[in-house]
Amino acid sequence: MSVFAKASASRKRRGIWAGVAITATSALLLSACASGEQPAESESQGPREDQTLKIGTVLPQTGALSFLGPPEEAGVGLAVQDINEADLGVTVEVEWGDSGDPDNKAYETTVPRLLSADVNALVGAAASGVTKLFLDQAVGAGVLTFSPANTSPDFTDWDDDNLYWRTAPSDLLQGEVLGNQIAEDGVSNLGIIYLNDAYGTGLAKSLTENFEGTGGTVVASESYNAGDTSFDAQASTVLAAKPDAVAVIGFEETSTIVPTFVSAGFDGSKFYFVDGNLKQWGGDMPVSIAGSKGTTPGPKLSDDFQQRLKDYWKAENGSELEDFTYAAEAYDAVVLLALAALAANSTEGADLAAQLQEVSGGSGDGEKVDNFADAAKLILDGKKVDYDGYSGPITFDENGDPTEAAIGVYEFGDDNLHTRIND
Template sequence: MTRFSATLRLVGAASVVVVLAACTSPGPTVTASSPSAVSPSPTPTVDPSGDGVLRVGTIFPTSGAFSFLAAAQTAGVAAAIKEINASGGVNGEPVVVVAVDSGEAKTTTLEKSFTALVSKKVDVVIGPSSSVLAQRAIPLAIDAKIPVISPAATFSTLADVFDDGYFFRTIPAYDQQGYALAEALAGGATKKRIAYVYVADAQGTALHDTFVAALAEYDTELVADEVFASSTTNFDSMIANVKKAQPDVVVVGSTYDSVTATKAAIGKIVAAGYKGSKLWLTSLNTGDYSQSFKNGTLKGVRGVIEGAQPSKTFIKTLKASNAKLTSYRYAMEAYDATMLAALAAIVAKDDAGEAIAGLLYDVSKGGVKCLSFAECIDVLKTSNDIDYDGVSGPVNFTPDGDIEPGYWGYYTYDGENKFVFNSGAIFG
């Protein structure tokens, strides 16, 4: 079955200022006892167990190394709730927001903040922005029966660990970019010889396997498959093997956990002659290298990052919530997460977390398409079977809480070793 059933091309020249070690999350594996549904289901007939007011908790990093991510996601949630409340709220009551700080991985802020959200009777949590923190939040969500929807957690491994139906994400998993890479590198008329150089940790391996599977759909194989460790300092053997294979393109699959080795590997690969479009980076190493290499070192190098680019209209909407906003990363995904939670509560006629978790899959796919909250409410007048498509893309949940298809952006490095958005595509 092809993974390229829907492709949308968007061309632009927007610069992206930061890239983050964003994260992933796994979703619910549906069992008889799981709140997730495998197919569209009718409105539950049980009596509502919520208190009548949908309380949305947000758990974004307002302190710590990744605090720069919080503002855009906060604005995305605020924009969604403003729209929802302007249309009558959820089940006749305005939605309430409870915001807390997730902190960073080296602290216990996440646990303390989640406990605070539970004490304030939130029904759904939007966040966190880190895969590491998402992993720690999931068991807390399961215990509290409160669904967590992350706009930014991307690690593929989360889906393999947790399957209780309370974790969802509106951002594609890290390994899904294998299909975006395959389309870009092997989807043209000219066959390319491709080398994959990666750190064999959980993420590098997951991307490797997906990339190999995606290339097979184009009858293409890797001509070199080289591994380096985060502790590697000598890349001579790896470079020799790559050069011997004579690839047209080298892809580097590594994360910020191996940032020192990644920089060294990139430098060696460029020095070996794989410059410009002959070198591709992946979402957790496509970053700002303006301070790492001499100007022009990465000029023309390509990169792939998950997440859509906001339209001018949506940027205006975000700025209505925060006029000082300059970065919009994950804002659209946070907006869509909030919309899906509200629509699930409406279809369930219940704002309780367990009810929302059980309907999130249903409202995301398979029904009558609607592109805004007001449009979905209009559809719900005659049918409970809706399919919300959001500002970040189709946002169709899988039974595991992932989204498929997902949006991926293609980037090119400029003369200052900074990446600039070129175009994007939806793969699914």
Template sequence: MKASIRRSAVFTSAAALVIALCGTTGTARSAVPAEPGDGELQFGYVLSETGQLAYLGPPMIESVKFAMKTINDAGGVLGEPLPTVVSGDEAGQEAVAVQSADRVLASGVDALIGAAASGMSLAFIDRVTGAGVVQCSGSNTAPTFTDYEDDGFYFRTVPSDSLQGPVLAKAIRGDGHNRVALIARADDYGRGLLESTRNALEDGGATVTLAETYDPKSTNFDQIVQQVENSRPDAAVVISFEEGTQILQAMIESGLGPDRIGVYGTDGLRSEELPRLVAPNQPGRLDGMKGTAPASETNEKYVKDLKKFAPQLKELQFAPQVFDCVTTIALAAEKAESDDPGDFVEEINGITKGGDKCTTFAACKELLADGKDIDYDGVSGPLDFTDTGEPGQATIEVYGYNAKGELQTLRTETSTAQE
């Protein structure tokens, strides 16, 4: 961990002091920015309320609020309840994400949760960490963040795609495919997962017939699908977000659907709604499609409790990882006996490994009160942060779609970072 820097409570205009606080969890407070070390741990988020990842917004946002409620039910942090979370929308647009981050920072938050997309986080990470505010994402998987110059203030509870790629490659090879085409979004997420998967496939003896990126803002993907067809693969991997619906439609129309070749996706395509978006009247057209994603539904108690808290939720992707962001930060503040991010940032890595194991905020808080070191194992699994503030191992789900268009968890596998 690099030496921390303390944020400055300087604001350039009175407008920066007027912040709309959204959400129903926590204690209401005025819009006057908090000072670091004021006794209250203030959370904010920049997540997908709108935009191409809007389907991931509800599980992440509700999980933030659920974690805060769980913490407050256990007595809060440093004897004080968590105030209402300050909200911001990344909207799938870098300019909007930056504006939202600036607004959330202007409210005086101690920690910011988000963004959902790696590209959106990269658009404002320097603003957050440069202000000495802790940032934690439950869904940024781009390998870029591992060595990013963040002064030690950026963390993620989701594994790097360097851990997901080998599991995806293993699934493809295990299904007997030898010639594999890879197409991916031309951003840090897409390029990182493409390279990780490509390396693992080639190390396993497969031939990568195509490894190409595309402009995710394109409105026509016929050219990239034609490239896949021309490469004559027996399997194809689509690393995408919302635009993957159009790509899969074009692949099916070109005779490259799951009934003809192996078709695989990643976390950006994992959705219960995908079959009906691709083929509204024939969801079974994706029968046999598989993919990988950081595991989201392996903790049955957490899933049950979250759905009770937010019964309207359909998707749960990345919700456990976001819950762990909030809980880890809160425990670090308890360990540091300070809500100043310049203090508690130094405790975040350590509380995820090497101490007495605990799995809830209440249990971990009790151990800390007794002067013990803790090893918080989150609802997403053991975190065991490396020195760069990310999981050293990951539980990766292999998912699939059946003839009814139903999303199923086929199995989970553990992937560990190479030393």
């Protein structure tokens, strides 16, 4: 059984968000269908014209989250391929760009370049901390920002003129699922070490509240800063509190943090990870973490979708795709943007934003669809749609947050690679 959740939120600038676990449905299948005839007129918007939607990616090709770049870019690329092959009133063009991270600041070059190229929407960033550094710039330019991976609760009530959307759920949900999982595993006293940024502080807060809500105790919670290379002080403080387990909330530096704890005598099977560091560590983790667990947003992906992602990545880059984290969310972000362009009969940022909630099923009474081609045909026929994608039902609220999302639970084996343990 998988962990699935619904959430609701108040209007922006008054963000209140709550999650309730329910049963997940199986992964949805997509079939990209052949093109169909387009009506000459849109009943509500006058003459219909073929749309060219130009998106720019701000995804991590370098930096602390670079392991998320390939699956997210594969999701974007495969969606573009499916949309363009369908030939149903919208063509998507992509300008690829590197977000980097707050340390190397690749976004400082990428975002101005993409805005100068007159993109209609930015897809990214992966890191909440990076998006915060360019979101106001994009809003000021009237360009929509759509992230497949931002999880900071801060975006729920960001002053964004309705120009920020995401297919990843708020960390309020991941914190709930992780806290419950840790409690179910019999942990009473938990230690936390977290990155001192928007992502780390938000998730640490949510984890603490939810774990302690189960009756557990967070006996120590220590932060560190981006760029830190030594974690002896934090490890010493956390271990002095004698935790049963330690949650590590961070990125690539996890491969230094964990050995620091293990060298001090802590059991390598007693760690919990999150989406920022739940990677296939393998030999990159110098100590055994077999038995440790972690969570990351996203449903269990169908074999067909994974294979299509692999085939796309191999054809485009000549390398194997080994991770699928946020690939579905990236795919659905592009599909939703294309459907919004059709529904709006426009690719302007504000016009796209005005249609995203409706095409996701968050408003109106649209017909359920699970692929771009079928949805596009309905929209071209003047009907409303409710798109349920590979990442789940999505169903945006008025804040641009998905109100339904799955959270996967994973466990590491002897090879320091993880497998999903819930459906």
